[in-house]
Amino acid sequence: DAGITQSPRHKVTETGTPVTLRCHQTENHRYMYWYRQDPGHGLRLIHYSYGVKDTDKGEVSDGYSVSRSKTEDFLLTLESATSSQTSVYFCAIRSGLHQETQYFGPGTRLLVL
């Protein structure tokens, strides 16, 4: 258990509305990540953070923004949700003996109607 929680766990929203997903960790990890999981694509990196206020884009960042004002919280915002952003969103932290290993939160299932 890497001490990662995500909220909400499930959300239904309408096209055009803003949505914010929260990732919270309790173990002071420096690196945090947001991925999305879609059928046929595995997981793909959206954005990541390497410290407070330090973030960078991943493979599929269009339509998403992130913020990290505290070590423990990493927020993912969909400014104007679209149906193509219906997905399962996973937060992850990097930790462990092998520094590349990422441990994932429980996921948030988002449906954009």
Added chain:
Amino acid sequence: AQKITQTQPGMFVQEKEAVTLDCTYDTSDQSYGLFWYKQPSSGEMIFLIYQGSYDEQNATEGRYSLNFQKARKSANLVISASQLGDSAMYFCAWGQTGANNLFFGTGTRLTVIP
């Protein structure tokens, strides 16, 4: 972009038998890591095993072992003595050493038959 290929969409194995899940990767990098994750029907992603590109021995974690063949760019997961609880999706992933992105394959759904 790096490419991770899992060619088996679904696999079946008899309980207590061993099973191999295939994974190949395409990279010109020399320093990297390979990972396997399990995703049961409940949806969480569970880290199983890691193999570094410079590790000379294949990684093992309990009933999981990684058959690493660097020249062939393959990193197959072997599960010994399959249990019903092993039924899940399994994802292979690749990451360059020190980088932040893990690249995932599309997964293999394993079903263990009693």
